[in-house]
Amino acid sequence: MTRNTIKITVLENGIKESVETSIGEYRNLMELLKDKIYLDCFGECGGMGRCATCIIKIESLKGNALKMERNEPVTLARFGYQNEPNIRLSCQIEVSADLDGAILKILE
Template identity: 50%
Template sequence: MKNNINFTVIENGTLIPITTRHGSYPNLMYLLKEELQLESFGECGGVGRCATCVVKTSGITGNSALKERNEPATLSKLGFEEANIRLSCQIYITTDLNDVEISILEV
């Protein structure tokens, strides 16, 4: 469908195609947690403090590429300074995710 958002998630070396719609979840963390049944993922509920939802993105654009709120400080505490390392709870489900590759990192 025209309004679908399609991207690929890599978890433990497995490529998982995801199709969703704008606003279908509050953020990427909730989508990943529900769709992939991830345990111990997103423990703080999406406020950007626990860093249990760290992902590596490839190809993300637009406003979704910007780090805001608690995200830079939380990632810095763990030694992540790269622009493509993100907290999935801080990424909204928008067309910015079309054709993006998202790798779930173990922290």
């Protein structure tokens, strides 16, 4: 395992999977999940932060990954998630070392 390896635990439909990537392999977490977990109807706006089809519940995020910018807070509020800091749009989370060790659940 190289220093740049990022390991994430993903819970989807009752199944727990361990996903590994490296920095620079994917632009954002939505693209990583879509590619590795084969999710239907996930990330429909292509990462614009508007459709909320990439919603996840995530724990153990750190550093810059905790910051919400641009459309994310507005879109989350539109779907009733304005007071839940662990609910995020995966397309708005950069794949960086801040993700290593995170545990996430794909929300319907």
